[in-house]
Amino acid sequence: MAITSPEKRVWWNEPLHRPEVIWITIAFLWGLLMFGMMVYWHVAGRQNLSNEAYKVFPEKFAEKVEDMVAKYKVREEGATKIPVVRPPPGSDVYVLSRLWEWWPILELEKGATYRLHLSSMDWQHGFSLQPVNINIQVHPGYDLVLSITPDKAGEYTIVCNEFCGIGHHQMIGKIHVVDKK
Amino acid sequence: MPAMAPETEGGGAAERVPAMQRLLDNHFLLLFLGVTVPAVLYLVWGIMEVAQIPIGK
Amino acid sequence: MAASNEFRTCSVTGLKVHLPAEALIKANAVVAVVFLAVGGLFGLLVALTRWQAVHILPAEWFYLLLTAHGADVLLFWVIFFEVALLYFASAILLNCRLATPWLAWVAFALMLAGAAIANVAVLQGESSVMFTSYVPMKAAPHFYVGLIVFAVGTLTAVGIFFGTLVIAREERTYQGSIPLVTFGALTAAIIAVFTLASGAIILIPTFLWSVGLITTIDPVMYKVIWWGMGHSSQQINVAAHVAVWYAIAAVVLGAKPISEKVSRTAFLMYILFLQLASAHHLLAEPGISSEWKVFNTSYALYLAVLGSMIHGMSVPGAIEAAQRKLGFNAGIFGWLRKAPWGNPAFSGMFISLVLFGFLGGISGVVLGTEQINLMMHNTLYVPGHFHATVVAGTTLAFMAFTYLAVPLVFRREIVLPTLAKWQPYLFGLGVAGISLFMMGAGTLGVARRHWDITFSDAPLTFEYPPAAILMMGLNGMSAVLAAIGGLAYVLVVVGSILFGKRLDAPDAERPRFIPRLPTTVAAYGSAGTLHVPGTIVLVTVFFMSFVLYYFVNWKYLSEIWPMR
Numbered sequence: 001m002a003i004t005s006p007e008k009r010v011w012w013n014e015p016l017h018r019p020e021v022i023w024i025t026i027a028f029l030w031g032l033l034m035f036g037m038m039v040y041w042h043v044a045g046r047q048n049l050s051n052e053a054y055k056v057f058p059e060k061f062a063e064k065v066e067d068m069v070a071k072y073k074v075r076e077e078g079a080t081k082i083p084v085v086r087p088p089p090g091s092d093v094y095v096l097s098r099l100w101e102w103w104p105i106l107e108l109e110k111g112a113t114y115r116l117h118l119s120s121m122d123w124q125h126g127f128s129l130q131p132v133n134i135n136i137q138v139h140p141g142y143d144l145v146l147s148i149t150p151d152k153a154g155e156y157t158i159v160c161n162e163f164c165g166i167g168h169h170q171m172i173g174k175i176h177v178v179d180k181k
Numbered sequence: 182m183p184a185m186a187p188e189t190e191g192g193g194a195a196e197r198v199p200a201m202q203r204l205l206d207n208h209f210l211l212l213f214l215g216v217t218v219p220a221v222l223y224l225v226w227g228i229m230e231v232a233q234i235p236i237g238k
Numbered sequence: 239m240a241a242s243n244e245f246r247t248c249s250v251t252g253l254k255v256h257l258p259a260e261a262l263i264k265a266n267a268v269v270a271v272v273f274l275a276v277g278g279l280f281g282l283l284v285a286l287t288r289w290q291a292v293h294i295l296p297a298e299w300f301y302l303l304l305t306a307h308g309a310d311v312l313l314f315w316v317i318f319f320e321v322a323l324l325y326f327a328s329a330i331l332l333n334c335r336l337a338t339p340w341l342a343w344v345a346f347a348l349m350l351a352g353a354a355i356a357n358v359a360v361l362q363g364e365s366s367v368m369f370t371s372y373v374p375m376k377a378a379p380h381f382y383v384g385l386i387v388f389a390v391g392t393l394t395a396v397g398i399f400f401g402t403l404v405i406a407r408e409e410r411t412y413q414g415s416i417p418l419v420t421f422g423a424l425t426a427a428i429i430a431v432f433t434l435a436s437g438a439i440i441l442i443p444t445f446l447w448s449v450g451l452i453t454t455i456d457p458v459m460y461k462v463i464w465w466g467m468g469h470s471s472q473q474i475n476v477a478a479h480v481a482v483w484y485a486i487a488a489v490v491l492g493a494k495p496i497s498e499k500v501s502r503t504a505f506l507m508y509i510l511f512l513q514l515a516s517a518h519h520l521l522a523e524p525g526i527s528s529e530w531k532v533f534n535t536s537y538a539l540y541l542a543v544l545g546s547m548i549h550g551m552s553v554p555g556a557i558e559a560a561q562r563k564l565g566f567n568a569g570i571f572g573w574l575r576k577a578p579w580g581n582p583a584f585s586g587m588f589i590s591l592v593l594f595g596f597l598g599g600i601s602g603v604v605l606g607t608e609q610i611n612l613m614m615h616n617t618l619y620v621p622g623h624f625h626a627t628v629v630a631g632t633t634l635a636f637m638a639f640t641y642l643a644v645p646l647v648f649r650r651e652i653v654l655p656t657l658a659k660w661q662p663y664l665f666g667l668g669v670a671g672i673s674l675f676m677m678g679a680g681t682l683g684v685a686r687r688h689w690d691i692t693f694s695d696a697p698l699t700f701e702y703p704p705a706a707i708l709m710m711g712l713n714g715m716s717a718v719l720a721a722i723g724g725l726a727y728v729l730v731v732v733g734s735i736l737f738g739k740r741l742d743a744p745d746a747e748r749p750r751f752i753p754r755l756p757t758t759v760a761a762y763g764s765a766g767t768l769h770v771p772g773t774i775v776l777v778t779v780f781f782m783s784f785v786l787y788y789f790v791n792w793k794y795l796s797e798i799w800p801m802r
C-alpha cells in the first residue's frame with residue numbers, strides 16, 4: 001500500500017504495464033508539442049510580447065510623454081480633460097500610468113504600426129486593453145517598448161488590472177482606433 | 182550517505198539495487214537537486230536577465 | 239532511543255504512534271482549520287462584493303479583506319495543515335519518534351506568532367497590499383516581520399521532518415524504501431526548502447526597506463524572487479495533495495500504487511522541475527528574455543506536467559484495480575459506480591482529483607503558455623484557475639483526509655455523519671462554480687482584485703459585456719455554496735474533536751469512515767496483468783479536453799492585435 005514500504009526490496013526492476021507506457025509516451029510527446037508551439041509562435045505567430053525594455057527614470061519618461069502631447073495634441077476628453085494625441089503612424093507613442101490615470105489618450109490609425117512605450121510614475125499598474133483583452137504589467141523605472149498594429153477601428157479602454165491602491169478601480173484610460181482619413 | 186543496506190526479504194538477497202532506485206532512496210541527494218536545479222535555472226538565470234536590462238537614454 | 243511509554247499502538251492500523259508527534263499533529267491541524275474558517279469567511283465577503291448586485295463591502299474593506307483572505311487561506315491554512323501532514327508522513331507512517339518535539343513546538347509557536355502578527359498588521363489597515371506585497375507599494379513593517387517569523391517557523395518544521403527521516407533510517411523503523419506517501423511528503427518538503435529560501439532572500443530586504451534601511455527594491459527583481467516563494471509554495475501543495483490522494487485510496491480501498499517506480503519517478507519530476515513554473519507570473523513583465531520565459535514556464539519541456547499526468551492515471555488506476563479486486567468488475571465503470579461515495583474521505587478525494595485535473599491542471603497549462611498569457615494576465619482567469627488547484631484540489635483533499643485523521647489521530651468518531659457525507663459535494667460544487675465563473679469572467683477581460691467593474695465613479699466610462707456581470711453574480715452564488723460546504727466542514731471537525739465518541743477504549747468500535755478491508759486487496763500488486771479500462775477511458779477524455787481547450791485558446795490569440 002502507499003502508506004507502507006514497498007513489499008519488494010527492489011521495486012525499480014518491475015516491468016511497466018502497457019497502458020502506462022502508452023500514456024507516458026503520449027504525455028511526453030504532448031509536452032514537447034506544447035513547448036514547440038511557443039517556439040513556433042515566435043517564428044510564425046503575430047502576437048508575441050516584446051522583450052525590449054529599458055531602465056528609465058520616471059521624470060525622464062514623463063518628459064518624453066509631455067513632448068509627444070505638446071506636439072500632437074488634437075483635443076481633450078472626459079471630466080478631467082485628458083489630452084487626446086494623434087501621432088503619425090510608425091512613430092513612438094507613450095502611455096504613462098500613475099495614481100490613478102492612464103495619460104494621455106491615444107488616437108491611432110487602423111492598420112498602422114506604432115512603437116508603444118509603457119511605464120509607471122509610482123507603483124505597478126496593469127495595462128488591460130478592452131475589449132481585445134491584451135494584458136501587460138507596467139513597472140516604475142522600466143520602459144517597455146512594443147510594436148502594435150491595431151487592426152480594428154473602435155474605442156478601446158485601458159483598465160488597470162494590477163492593484164494600485166484605493167483608486168485602483170477608477171483608473172481607466174482610452175485608445176481610439178480610427179480609419180485612415 | 183548511510184545508503185540502503187539492502188534489508189532483504191522477498192526480492193532475494195542477491196538482487197542489486199539499481200542506480201535509479203538508489204537515487205530515489207537518497208533523500209538528501211534529492212534535497213540537493215531539488216534546491217539547486219530551480220536555484221540555477223529559475224533564480225540565478227532570472228536575476229541575470231533582470232540585471233541585464235539596458236539603461237534607457 | 240525514545241522511551242517506550244512515549245508510544246501507543248494504533249488499534250486500527252497497527253502503527254506505532256509517537257505521542258509527542260501526535261500532539262503536534264493535533265495542534266497544527268486545529269490551528270489550520272481556524273485559519274480556514276476565518277479566511278474562508280473573508281473569501282465569501284470578497285465574492286459577495288464582486289457580485290455587483292450585492293456589493294457588500296466598501297472599497298477599503300474589500301482590499302483589506304482580500305489581502306487577509308489570500309494570506310490566511312493560502313499561507314496559514316494550507317501550511318499549518320502541511321506541517322501536520324509532514325509529521326504524520328514521517329513519524330507515524332515510519333513507526334518512528336519525531337525528531338526534537340520541543341523544537342517542533344518552538345516552530346509551531348513561531349508560525350502562530352508570525353501568522354498572528356501578519357493578521358494584526360493587515361487588520362490595522364496599513365497593509366492592504368495584497369499578500370503578494372509588490373514593491374514599491376509599502377506595507378507596515380510588522381506585516382513583513384509576521385511573514386518572516388512564520389517562514390522561519392515553517393523552515394524549522396521542515397527540518398524536523400528531515401531529521402525524523404534520518405532517525406527512522408538509523409533506528410531501522412522501516413524496511414527498504416519509505417512508503418510512497420512519505421515520498422510524496424518528502425517531495426513537498428524539498429520544494430518547501432527552496433520556497434522558504436526564496437522567501438528569505440526577498441522578504442528580509444523588503445522589511446529593511448520598509449523601515450528605511452534600504453532605499454529601493456527593484457520591482458521586477460522583487461517579482462522574480464518573490465514568486466520563487468509564491469509559486470513554489472503552490473507546488474508544495476500539489477505534492478502534498480497528491481500524496482494525500484494516494485493515502486486516502488490506500489486507507490479507504492486498500493489501493494496499491496500500480497507501479498512504485500512510475501509514481502516515484504513522477505514525484506522526481508516534481509522535485510526537479512515543478513518549481514520552475516514560478517515563471518508563470520512573469521510572462522507579462524518587461525525585459526526578461528523569451529528563452530527564460532519559455533524554458534521556465536514550461537517546467538523544462540513540460541516534464542513536471544508529465545509527472546502530473548502520470549499521477550492522473552496512477553491514482554484512478556490504483557483505485558480501479560483495488561475495486562476490481564474487491565469484486566466490482568461489472569463493465570467499464572462498475573468499479574466507479576460502486577465506489578464508497580457516501581464516505582466523505584473517498585468522495586472528497588475523488589472530486590479533488592477530477593477538479594484539479596480538469597479545471598486546475600488544464601487551465602494552468604494554458605494560462606502558463608507564454609503568448610496566451612497575454613489574454614489572461616491579471617484577469618479573473620487567474621484566481622479562477624488557482625481556486626481550482628488550491629481550493630478544489632488541495633483544500634478539498636485535505637478536508638477529505640481530515641475524515642480519516644480525526645478518528646486515527648484525535649481518536650474521536652466523526653459526528654453529524656450525514657452532514658459529513660454531503661460536505662465534499664457542497665464544497666466541490668461551490669468551488670467548481672467559483673473557478674469556472676471567475677475563469678469565464680476573466681476570458682471576458684474582467685480584472686482581478688477590483689472593487690467596481692462598473693467604474694461608477696471613474697472619470698471615463700466603460701462597460702464590460704453583460705455576460706461578465708452575470709458571471710460575477712453566478713460566482714457570488716457559488717461562493718455561498720462553497721462557504722456552506724466550508725462551514726459544514728468546520729462544524730463536523732470541531733464537533734467531532736470536542737464531542738465525538740472516544741475511540742481509544744479497548745472495545746471501541748471501528749471508525750465509521752475507515753472500512754475493514756479484506757486482506758486480499760493489500761496483496762494486489764503490480765504483478766500480473768493490469769486491467770483498468772475505466773481509467774483508460776477517463777484519461778482519454780481528459781486528454782481530448784486538454785488538446786481541444788489548448789488549441790481553442792491559440793485560435794483566440796491569433797485574433798487579437800498583432801504585436802511584437
Ligand code: HEM
Pocket residue numbers: 278279281282284285286288304305307308311312315316368369370618621625628629633672685686687688716717718720721724
Ligand atoms: C469559501 C471559499 C472561498 C471563496 C468564496 C473564495 C473567493 C475568492 C474571491 C472572490 C477572490 C477574489 C478574486 C479577486 O477579486 O481578485 C479570492 C481570491 C483569492 N483566494 Fe479565495 N475563496 C475561497 C477559498 C479560498 C481558499 C481555501 C484558498 C486557498 C487555499 C483561496 C485562495 C485565494 C487567493 C490566494 C486569492 C488571491 C488574493 C489576491 O488576489 O491577492 N481562496 N477568493
Ligand SMILES: [Cu+2]
Pocket residue numbers: 097100124125126160161162163164168171
Ligand atoms: Cu493602476
Ligand SMILES: [Cu+2]
Pocket residue numbers: 125126160161162163164165168169171
Ligand atoms: Cu490598479
